[in-house]
Amino acid sequence: MLSDDDVKWLETPQPGWSALRLPHMILEDSFVSGDSSGRRLSLRFFRHDPDRSLRAKVIFGPGTQGPPGHAHGGSMAAVLDDAMGGAAWMQGHPVVAAELTARFKTMLPLGARCVVEAWVSAVDGRKVRVAGRLRQGDGDTVFAEGEALFITLDPKKFGVLTSEASRIFSELDEGTS
């Protein structure tokens, strides 16, 4: 479903980005990242090293259709949710989403190469506010913007996921320090 060029594009970090190699336990059956068929969502996650925010490359496949030929708003909101949650995890906050706002700005053509940017905007106790943007990969068109409130949980509730996350992010630090 994806061309070889699309796969190559998805897997190639931009300057200042480090690839996040997420373990099978996170990817398997993930609503957003768990589809390897290319029919629905194809994503690769990265860390933007200068400010440790999150980047993702994403292609919305034919199975994400809402308006004919364009992505469903729910699929865009799901990608923003996942990326914003990932941005919080990347900065050491084991969270789940409590509130999510999405603003749909421009219809997103299926198959377009897109980039997601997500960053933590404020932390107040257990409340972690995160913002995000879904834009054209090779241009400035913004398809959707998001804001969300995430709540930090007891890391014990995430069990092995929390230690996996620490391991993944410390490996990145070793690679870029």
Ligand SMILES: CCCCCCCCCCCC(=O)SCCNC(=O)CCNC(=O)[C@H](O)C(C)(C)COP(=O)(O)OP(=O)(O)OC[C@H]1O[C@@H](n2cnc3c(N)ncnc32)[C@H](O)[C@@H]1OP(=O)(O)O
């Ligand atoms: C490599 C690894 C990568 C891993 C990358 C993984 C990325 C995954 C990202 C996916 C993100 C998701 O979709 S997660 C799935 C969707 N979300 C969920 O299913 C969450 C369901 N909701 C819950 O489980 C719960 O409501 C919680 C945990 C959010 C909160 O419950 P709690 O723990 O009992 O906390 P509680 O005392 O109620 O609230 C704590 C504080 O937060 C505030 N608060 C709580 N909810 C709200 C709310 N909706 N709006 C405003 N404020 C709220 C409270 O007022 C309080 O403030 P104060 O009194 O302290 O001031």
